[in-house]
Amino acid sequence: MAPPVMPTPRKPGEARSPAAVSAVGLRKSYGEKTVLDGIDLRIPAGSVFALLGPNGAGKTTTVQILSTLITADGGHAQVAGHDLTAAPQAVRAAIGVTGQFSAVDGLITGEENMLLMADLHHLPRREGRRAAAELLERFDLTDAAKKPASTYSGGMKRRLDIAMTLIGDPRIIYLDEPTTGLDPRSRHNMWRIIRELVAGGVTVLLTTQYLEEADELADRIAVLNDGRIVAEGTADELKRLVPGGHVRLRFTDPAAYRSAATALPEATADDEALALQIPSDGSQRELRAVLDRLDSAGIEADELTVHTPDLDDVFFALTGGSTPPDQPKENVR
Numbered sequence: 001m002a003p004p005v006m007p008t009p010r011k012p013g014e015a016r017s018p019a020a021v022s023a024v025g026l027r028k029s030y031g032e033k034t035v036l037d038g039i040d041l042r043i044p045a046g047s048v049f050a051l052l053g054p055n056g057a058g059k060t061t062t063v064q065i066l067s068t069l070i071t072a073d074g075g076h077a078q079v080a081g082h083d084l085t086a087a088p089q090a091v092r093a094a095i096g097v098t099g100q101f102s103a104v105d106g107l108i109t110g111e112e113n114m115l116l117m118a119d120l121h122h123l124p125r126r127e128g129r130r131a132a133a134e135l136l137e138r139f140d141l142t143d144a145a146k147k148p149a150s151t152y153s154g155g156m157k158r159r160l161d162i163a164m165t166l167i168g169d170p171r172i173i174y175l176d177e178p179t180t181g182l183d184p185r186s187r188h189n190m191w192r193i194i195r196e197l198v199a200g201g202v203t204v205l206l207t208t209q210y211l212e213e214a215d216e217l218a219d220r221i222a223v224l225n226d227g228r229i230v231a232e233g234t235a236d237e238l239k240r241l242v243p244g245g246h247v248r249l250r251f252t253d254p255a256a257y258r259s260a261a262t263a264l265p266e267a268t269a270d271d272e273a274l275a276l277q278i279p280s281d282g283s284q285r286e287l288r289a290v291l292d293r294l295d296s297a298g299i300e301a302d303e304l305t306v307h308t309p310d311l312d313d314v315f316f317a318l319t320g321g322s323t324p325p326d327q328p329k330e331n332v333r
């Protein structure tokens, strides 16, 4: 089993970029139930950080604490350099939050929803109209702008939700399960939007139940299970945490295959395929060691493939079998 929290490996001399969000020891209980059991987070400015976990892991609770909607029972956190408890107003001013449950009012039009947000941000009328029109255009909602939001598809509602979040031009954005329940096309559309935000320098804290989504978007991923972070790292680092990685060597010449099997006695042999499978974390160092041994024996493989476990393997190993959903479904609390 992996250590509970993986230290952040840093290359020597690499500057530590300032944290947009940092939290130490966040705790939260409801009655007898401990929902967050000491959460540490550090999100470098300008990066995408994914909080990955199954239903009930504590993702929304974390987002609510970091957006000052609820208070933690313990621990402390800073957002954009402001302390959560000492300066909640400054924290609120620095962030944009798109909640798991839509903030869109279905009874009014998309445009009216946007103007309402502009009012909440105290934008002057003209400025509010300009920002609303620009964002509606950017999120491909101009044609639907005058229609009641209740007539929008799921994907359109999410886009409107994010557009509303962007009205105040926040530099830090929390997206709580932005693609849960979306069809694949809308999901990919949302991924593009998130990438564009990051390209514009915004820091994104994203929660998701989808391994693929964290893998696609996030610079770093924290795996949250049952109120604890059970692992943290890049997707590749997480994949190396679990067994199952191996190097596979395939040969066409049976003699070369046999010599290789002798040179690599720890390999699992597949005589029929003339293939050898050597356990490996897929790192450059381990790969080089295998190749060096083949070289010294004067053997060349015809094909070399590296298999690293995918995030699914990681998730199962770390969460002890909590099942990530195969089907997008609404997350009901």
Ligand SMILES: Nc1ncnc2c1ncn2[C@@H]1O[C@H](COP(=O)(O)OP(=O)(O)O)[C@@H](O)[C@H]1O
Residues within 6 Å of the ligand: 030, 035, 053, 054, 055, 056, 057, 058, 059, 060, 061, 062, 331, 333
């Ligand atoms: N206001 C609340 N009162 C009681 N229990 C809550 C409340 N909010 C969340 N919980 C519980 O805390 C746990 C984590 O919830 P949540 O943070 O919503 O998880 P996630 O977003 O990862 O699905 C769940 O077991 C949930 O039932």
Ligand SMILES: [Mg+2]
Residues within 6 Å of the ligand: 059, 060, 061, 100, 176, 177, 331
């Ligand atoms: Mg949630």
